[in-house]
Amino acid sequence: MPRLKAITTGSVPSFLDVVLNLDEGDESSSLASQDTWLAQMKAKGTGKLVMYGDDTWLKLFPGTFDRADGTTSFFVSDFTEVDHNVTRNIPGELRNDDWNTMILHYLGLDHIGHKGGPRSPHMVPKQREMDGIVNQIYKAIETQDHLKSTLFVVCGDHGMNDAGNHGASSPGETSPALLFISPKLKGLQKKTQDAPLPDAEDFQFYSTVEQSDLAPTLAALLGFPIPKNNLGALIPEFLSIWPKKTNQAYLLHQNARQIQTVISAASGTKTFDSALAVSSCASPSSDYEELACDWQGPSNILMSARVGDDIDPKWALPVTMWLRKAQELMSGMASNYDMSRLILGQVAALIAVIFGLYAATKAISLTSSLTPLLVISIAYSIMMFASSYVEEEQHFWYLATSTWFGYLSFRGFKRSNTTFPRHLLLTALPLLSALRLLRSWNQTGQKFAGTPDIVKLFLEPNPHFMWFLVGLTYVRAHQQLVDSFHGRIPVPVNFPAMTGLVLAAFTFKAAFTLEDAPELVVPFVKSSLLDFTRGASLIARARAVFVGLGLATAAGMGFILWESKTVSGLRLRRHQPQPQPQPRQPPPKKKGPAKAEAVTMLQNLYTILALTQSRTTNIPLFLVFNLVYGFLFAEIDTGNLSTAELGISSLLLQYASFFAMGGSNAISSVDLSNAYNGVSDFSVVLVGILTYVGNWAGAVWWVVGTVVLLGRIWRRDQRLDEGKRGMEEMKMMVKKEQGQSQTGLFKTYVAVMTLFTAFSVAAVMAACTILRTHLFVWTVFSPKYLYCVAWSLGQHLVVNVGVGGLLFWLQWL
Numbered sequence: 001m002p003r004l005k006a007i008t009t010g011s012v013p014s015f016l017d018v019v020l021n022l023d024e025g026d027e028s029s030s031l032a033s034q035d036t037w038l039a040q041m042k043a044k045g046t047g048k049l050v051m052y053g054d055d056t057w058l059k060l061f062p063g064t065f066d067r068a069d070g071t072t073s074f075f076v077s078d079f080t081e082v083d084h085n086v087t088r089n090i091p092g093e094l095r096n097d098d099w100n101t102m103i104l105h106y107l108g109l110d111h112i113g114h115k116g117g118p119r120s121p122h123m124v125p126k127q128r129e130m131d132g133i134v135n136q137i138y139k140a141i142e143t144q145d146h147l148k149s150t151l152f153v154v155c156g157d158h159g160m161n162d163a164g165n166h167g168a169s170s171p172g173e174t175s176p177a178l179l180f181i182s183p184k185l186k187g188l189q190k191k192t193q194d195a196p197l198p199d200a201e202d203f204q205f206y207s208t209v210e211q212s213d214l215a216p217t218l219a220a221l222l223g224f225p226i227p228k229n230n231l232g233a234l235i236p237e238f239l240s241i242w243p244k245k246t247n248q249a250y251l252l253h254q255n256a257r258q259i260q261t262v263i264s265a266a267s268g269t270k271t272f273d274s275a276l277a278v279s280s281c282a283s284p285s286s287d288y289e290e291l292a293c294d295w296q297g298p299s300n301i302l303m304s305a306r307v308g309d310d311i312d313p314k315w316a317l318p319v320t321m322w323l324r325k326a327q328e329l330m331s332g333m334a335s336n337y338d339m340s341r342l343i344l345g346q347v348a349a350l351i352a353v354i355f356g357l358y359a360a361t362k363a364i365s366l367t368s369s370l371t372p373l374l375v376i377s378i379a380y381s382i383m384m385f386a387s388s389y390v391e392e393e394q395h396f397w398y399l400a401t402s403t404w405f406g407y408l409s410f411r412g413f414k415r416s417n418t419t420f421p422r423h424l425l426l427t428a429l430p431l432l433s434a435l436r437l438l439r440s441w442n443q444t445g446q447k448f449a450g451t452p453d454i455v456k457l458f459l460e461p462n463p464h465f466m467w468f469l470v471g472l473t474y475v476r477a478h479q480q481l482v483d484s485f486h487g488r489i490p491v492p493v494n495f496p497a498m499t500g501l502v503l504a505a506f507t508f509k510a511a512f513t514l515e516d517a518p519e520l521v522v523p524f525v526k527s528s529l530l531d532f533t534r535g536a537s538l539i540a541r542a543r544a545v546f547v548g549l550g551l552a553t554a555a556g557m558g559f560i561l562w563e564s565k566t567v568s569g570l571r572l573r574r575h576q577p578q579p580q581p582q583p584r585q586p587p588p589k590k591k592g593p594a595k596a597e598a599v600t601m602l603q604n605l606y607t608i609l610a611l612t613q614s615r616t617t618n619i620p621l622f623l624v625f626n627l628v629y630g631f632l633f634a635e636i637d638t639g640n641l642s643t644a645e646l647g648i649s650s651l652l653l654q655y656a657s658f659f660a661m662g663g664s665n666a667i668s669s670v671d672l673s674n675a676y677n678g679v680s681d682f683s684v685v686l687v688g689i690l691t692y693v694g695n696w697a698g699a700v701w702w703v704v705g706t707v708v709l710l711g712r713i714w715r716r717d718q719r720l721d722e723g724k725r726g727m728e729e730m731k732m733m734v735k736k737e738q739g740q741s742q743t744g745l746f747k748t749y750v751a752v753m754t755l756f757t758a759f760s761v762a763a764v765m766a767a768c769t770i771l772r773t774h775l776f777v778w779t780v781f782s783p784k785y786l787y788c789v790a791w792s793l794g795q796h797l798v799v800n801v802g803v804g805g806l807l808f809w810l811q812w813l
Contacts, residue, residue, distance in 0.1 A: 004057070008031065008038055010212040010227050011227075012331045032062050037222075038061055038101065040224035040225060041224065043224070046100045049065045049103075051067075052069050052089045053104055053105030054105040067099075079112055079126065082107040083106050090133070094144065106133075110160075116517070134152075134154060141183065152182060153180055154177070155176060156177050159176045161449050171202045171204075188238070210232060216230055217238060220238065230262070233320060234255045236316060239251070249305035252319045256323060256326075272292055281293035281296075291325065291326055294322055297318055301318055302319060346765055349758070349765050356759070359755070363748040364748060364751065373648055380756075380763070385767045388447075391445055398656060398659070404652055405431055405628075408631075408640070409431055411640065441618070441621060441661075442455055463521070466520065470506075470619045471506075477604065482495055501608065504541070504548055505548075505608050510525050510526075511533075512541075512616075539678055539679070549608060557602075557810075599711065599810055603707075606701065607622065610700065610701050613690060613694040614694065632646065637716060639716065646713065647749045647751075650702050654795065658699045661695075667783045696790075696795060696799075699799075703799050742812045750800065768781050768785050
């Protein structure tokens with residue numbers, strides 16, 4: 001959407017357009033009331049406007065097109081139907097003579113890039129298909145009389161990086177192709193262009209223009225006024241179409257005057273209405289005044305050209321250079337910053353840091369636990385002021401996670417009685433190997449995006465091995481589900497029910513992969529599992545999984561509430577005075593352990609949801625998560641891990657898992673492939689939740705797991721208390737069981753997460769404010785700010801505090 005705005009209006013889109021682009025139902029960014037070349041072509045009244053392809057055009061220009069057939073651009077798994085829907089309309093439209101503008105927006109190449117990158121096996125066949133479309137249209141222009149004056153423009157609204165994504169600032173993403181085709185343009189070629197050219201890392205091959213230049217160029221070629229908000233410059237190579245110098249000067253003068261009108265409106269001055277004094281130009285007081293001074297030379301040249309004076313053959317160069325300078329100035333000032341609000345927000349963020357520090361010092365008693373948290377927070381904050389570190393943030397988390405867990409492993413060895421070789425073989429080596437797998441699973445960021453990783457080197461070339469790991473992950477999830485419901489549901493019901501749920505989830509993922517990347521589906525999966533549910537649509541499969549998860553979750557919640565009442569009744573009878581001796585009874589179930597086991601049901605059910613919303617190649621990562629989780633579990637049982645240290649571990653693993661699963665600080669890395677699972681019509685709430693879970697699946701998994709481990713810490717401390725305290729202290733134990741010590745655990749965990757969140761928000765806000773004129777403010781720092789919002793509001797407040805607090809409350813209900 002932002003690029004389409006630039007192409008049609010000639011203006012610079014705002015960063016808000018990038019955010020609204022993710023909301024398929026948004027209509028607030030409509031261009032129906034703005035001046036665009038589409039509006040100018042409609043106003044000419046020489047024919048109808050038709051459009052086929054990406055339905056973003058229909059949202060941007062409601063009521064503009066007389067014939068249209070839109071296709072949603074967010075079902076990125078579809079490489080064929082989105083294009084066939086366009087191509088099938090071309091022959092008929094080429095025969096029609098009632099239109100003056102036809103938009104054909106193909107999505108297949110974009111979808112292939114998102115799914116498999118520029119080297120996907122689907123890429124070359126799709127490019128050849130597009131070549132055939134171009135050839136078909138050009139032959140029609142050459143042979144059909146009513147198309148003889150047609151201008152055929154082939155362009156991309158964006159490129160892609162080595163991972164197939166776009167939205168950042170790499171050359172591949174910001175260098176889409178632009179081609180003007182017409183038999184009438186053959187005379188402009190002064191020399192034959194070689195094709196193909198050798199590869200170039202910067203993708204600069206022939207000549208380079210801005211996307212906004214398309215608007216004034218089309219205005220000149222097709223004979224309509226330049227859109228009012230245009231900041232583009234007429235592409236000078238087309239000037240030779242008009243043999244008379246006076247016509248060329250007129251077009252350039254119209255382009256310059258139109259931009260001057262925009263500058264005057266932006267500056268609130270009438271700088272270009274009269275000649276400036278020589279003294280003013282000697283020391284201009286503003287960029288606008290300097291631009292007005294620079295205009296005097298090109299203005300005189302245009303006056304001479306328009307009256308036919310004999311001037312330098314390169315007379316147009318100073319004018320085009322001035323247009324470029326004006327374009328750069330206005331593009332750089334496209335955003336107005338309210339400094340008072342920026343400063344107010346920064347002050348609020350610093351206050352949050354102070355309160356976070358105060359809360360952390362109160363909740364974390366050990367300096368040894370607070371120090372590493374402060375080191376992580378401060379180092380991360382400093383890193384936010386460097387664009388390269390923001391782009392490659394994943395390395396910070398990988399290094400911090402490996403260092404922290406290496407320290408925990410070494411400390412555990414020192415406190416244990418085991419030998420070093422045994423500890424190295426059974427604990428340290430598997431743990432550090434698991435963290436190394438996390439780091440190497442998906443290459444992300446900017447510099448190394450698309451380079452070899454575990455997915456590209458081992459899983460995609462060996463789909464049998466991939467499905468073995470995927471199957472192993474689902475088997476492990478099935479075992480955990482059956483175990484967590486054991487004793488609550490009869491075995492004849494428990495095992496078949498959990499098996500059906502896991503099989504539904506697995507077959508959905510297999511069917512989804514068959515549609516998304518059929519080359520990854522091995523015959524065994526296709527024949528033995530997909531044939532079992534042949535005929536079911538992806539939407540029906542996904543809904544079956546979600547319904548099963550919903551029913552199982554409702555059952556789990558019911559067991560938690562039932563056990564809460566049962567345990568409460570037992571506890572009441574236990575503490576009531578007894579008038580006479582009672583027969584010996586078995587000891588009642590304790591509140592903590594029973595509830596923790598029940599909440600584990602919800603943890604295992606979320607695992608199924610996380611697998612459903614993850615890419616197939618990322619599913620085996622949950623085996624790695626389980627290995628690290630087992631290490632934390634053992635460290636808690638041996639008394640080596642405090643609540644604050646568990647919080648630090650969770651913080652590191654939440655971020656490390658996000659990047660390990662392919663996330664980055666670029667808008668282009670937002671994975672939308674699972675955003676429509678089970679959804680037939682767009683819903684901002686449902687699609688938003690599914691998108692969040694799909695991108696933060698690992699991070700949310702660690703939040704749920706951390707809550708369960710907090711219960712484990714409480715039970716460990718209770719066992720220690722029971723061994724140390726006498727009967728006189730049982731009253732204090734009862735008081736703690738009623739909630740005092742339990743809430744203290746969760747408060748400590750929240751204090752850890754809040755302190756880091758406060759530091760990160762303050763640092764990102766400060767970086768965006770201080771570096772607001774930085775070259776990469778819109779491509780690096782602004783996307784990072786959006787991710788900061790997602791982490792602080794979504795992950796911290798909603799997931800850590802909200803969902804985590806709910807699960808923790810259920811343990812001690």
